[in-house]
Amino acid sequence: MGARxxxxxxxxGAASARLVSEVFLRWLGAPPVLEDAAxxxxxxxxxxxxxxxxxxxxxxxxxxxGKLAVCGxxxxxxxxxxxxxxxxCAFILxxxxxxxxxxxxxxAMAATAAEAGVTVVAGDTKVVGRGEVDGVFxxxxxxxxxxxxxxxxxxxxxxxxxVLVSGPIGDHGTAVMLxxxxxxxxxxxxxxxxxxxxxxxxVLEVAPGLRCMRDPTRGGLATTLLELCEASSVGIVLxxxxxxxxxxxxxxxxxxxxxxLYVACEGRLIAVVPDHQADAALAAMRAHxxxxxxxxxxxxxxxxxxxxxETGMGGRRPLVALEGAQLPRIC
Amino acid sequence: MGARxxxxxxxxGAASARLVSEVFLRWLGAPPVLEDAAxxxxxxxxxxxxxxxxxxxxxxxxxxxGKLAVCGxxxxxxxxxxxxxxxxCAFILxxxxxxxxxxxxxxAMAATAAEAGVTVVAGDTKVVGRGEVDGVFxxxxxxxxxxxxxxxxxxxxxxxxxVLVSGPIGDHGTAVMLxxxxxxxxxxxxxxxxxxxxxxxxVLEVAPGLRCMRDPTRGGLATTLLELCEASSVGIVLxxxxxxxxxxxxxxxxxxxxxxLYVACEGRLIAVVPDHQADAALAAMRAHxxxxxxxxxxxxxxxxxxxxxETGMGGRRPLVALEGAQLPRIC
Numbered sequence: 001m002g003a004r005x006x007x008x009x010x011x012x013g014a015a016s017a018r019l020v021s022e023v024f025l026r027w028l029g030a031p032p033v034l035e036d037a038a039x040x041x042x043x044x045x046x047x048x049x050x051x052x053x054x055x056x057x058x059x060x061x062x063x064x065x066g067k068l069a070v071c072g073x074x075x076x077x078x079x080x081x082x083x084x085x086x087x088x089c090a091f092i093l094x095x096x097x098x099x100x101x102x103x104x105x106x107x108a109m110a111a112t113a114a115e116a117g118v119t120v121v122a123g124d125t126k127v128v129g130r131g132e133v134d135g136v137f138x139x140x141x142x143x144x145x146x147x148x149x150x151x152x153x154x155x156x157x158x159x160x161x162x163v164l165v166s167g168p169i170g171d172h173g174t175a176v177m178l179x180x181x182x183x184x185x186x187x188x189x190x191x192x193x194x195x196x197x198x199x200x201x202x203v204l205e206v207a208p209g210l211r212c213m214r215d216p217t218r219g220g221l222a223t224t225l226l227e228l229c230e231a232s233s234v235g236i237v238l239x240x241x242x243x244x245x246x247x248x249x250x251x252x253x254x255x256x257x258x259x260x261l262y263v264a265c266e267g268r269l270i271a272v273v274p275d276h277q278a279d280a281a282l283a284a285m286r287a288h289x290x291x292x293x294x295x296x297x298x299x300x301x302x303x304x305x306x307x308x309x310e311t312g313m314g315g316r317r318p319l320v321a322l323e324g325a326q327l328p329r330i331c
Numbered sequence: 332m333g334a335r336x337x338x339x340x341x342x343x344g345a346a347s348a349r350l351v352s353e354v355f356l357r358w359l360g361a362p363p364v365l366e367d368a369a370x371x372x373x374x375x376x377x378x379x380x381x382x383x384x385x386x387x388x389x390x391x392x393x394x395x396x397g398k399l400a401v402c403g404x405x406x407x408x409x410x411x412x413x414x415x416x417x418x419x420c421a422f423i424l425x426x427x428x429x430x431x432x433x434x435x436x437x438x439a440m441a442a443t444a445a446e447a448g449v450t451v452v453a454g455d456t457k458v459v460g461r462g463e464v465d466g467v468f469x470x471x472x473x474x475x476x477x478x479x480x481x482x483x484x485x486x487x488x489x490x491x492x493x494v495l496v497s498g499p500i501g502d503h504g505t506a507v508m509l510x511x512x513x514x515x516x517x518x519x520x521x522x523x524x525x526x527x528x529x530x531x532x533x534v535l536e537v538a539p540g541l542r543c544m545r546d547p548t549r550g551g552l553a554t555t556l557l558e559l560c561e562a563s564s565v566g567i568v569l570x571x572x573x574x575x576x577x578x579x580x581x582x583x584x585x586x587x588x589x590x591x592l593y594v595a596c597e598g599r600l601i602a603v604v605p606d607h608q609a610d611a612a613l614a615a616m617r618a619h620x621x622x623x624x625x626x627x628x629x630x631x632x633x634x635x636x637x638x639x640x641e642t643g644m645g646g647r648r649p650l651v652a653l654e655g656a657q658l659p660r661i662c
Binding site for chain 2: 006007008009010011012013014015016017032033034035036037038039040041042043044045046047048049050051052053054075076077079080082086088089090091092121122123124126127128129131132133134137139141142143144145146151152153154155214215217218219223227231321322323324326327328329
């Protein structure tokens, strides 16, 4: 049996110091002296975002909680047009967690941070007793630099704009659900979990009129678009035929009575762009390895229309806010 | 029975939106539009720090987990000579938590953030099932602005320097332990939990030669000073007679076989200053409402000496790193 996390690993003494140096600093890089806060170069405009990750199981096809924790926060910065620069990681560990498991999670964080171009500058570890937390929870907080002329906002969408999505929706939520519950379904589906700052930068470059970007995580595409409708006082008409949804996601969600429009993505972005820049944005997304499955999926319309799905038969189904959880602990 | 947290409150849908607006934004302030990241003015040098808080019980004499979560992170920024500016808050809530309890915690965060001069710019809420987390855990991450000419470091201490502490040690850890365990001990002791940026700024002003500051949280004064010894390759001689320790802390730790030198403070700072600025730093601390109990407690000496306590009888007791926990879940 391998080594496990003990309460002592969280108490700031010698055991804590060993865990920090042997796991965290080994993967994430060691400063010459550990201070109370990192002091780093800044910029005139900052983007700041925070997220905690409680996904169960912590390992799933296409990723683990460490990779997810980096992508989730880095992507929130990127959606505001920021270049992600700094990341903090705070771990809450359950007594008894296998050290090997933690090591794999931290290794994935390091690899994903490198891929995303962010530096992990600060961290924290707490250990709580058995049954006081479920395995490992991670908080990441990110700081990015925002160029002076970039002002994206959920409140900036205008009637006539087009809505793009960078690839198939629902992959992450479905992959995690299948990993957790099984249901006897065999599937080769993997989470879409990936950092998106490079893809976002490409969109911003070819579509300077870009209104806003969002990554449709909890609540999926429909919930995210509803937020845009609300913030911009507009409606959005989605074309069912245009929505990229994988066969495996359709099959699994059909079987379980879930709507893929509400299932979380962790590696897709939504962009709302002026009509005349939509084709350029689409072409740029498709030319990027993280956006090959991109599509124009809808159009912004005048209020009082809200979010509507145009079905193949010419029907229109209103998409409303779900009260709560389709799938708990998906991120 | 009052309202309680449900899994739905964490899933990004309508229930989440209500919780965010009725509890978090009501206390912490609402931006016109909720974006994926806050975009805020920056500065050339930033301090960044993160901490998760898992204190049990969440309410204790002198504070609660919300007040503690703001103080802990703001103080880490202040110890680097930064002016704390922005704070993020991420909550992990257990299904069944009373909404009234959460409301009190968030209200305390808002009040403490105002006292500390920081703006809460981003947040996150996750809800997990009963037994998957113990009540409420909070992560805060802070960003501060660091003046160009300030370069404090744990590695900057030099033989001859003086070590100051801003008030009685061990109050926080002892107060939390008594609130949790009881032991039948009646005590009027309260946690020292308070934001320290204003006190730190005063010290920096009167003692421009300041080497470093630290807030002795987990592991207490002894553990923190051991870190300074290590980082600066020096020793520190503490005077037992000079150490400010409250009667109630002595009594409770004596009874329980704990050493107050290793018990957490959450509202005290340690400053290491050149000998010729020590009296000015002490006078400035004592003149400040957060530093009335300040004392000069030790001196930096040449290595290979490590941390040593000079007792009243002329004896010398080496203080070593504890392996692990005296008191788990104290912050």
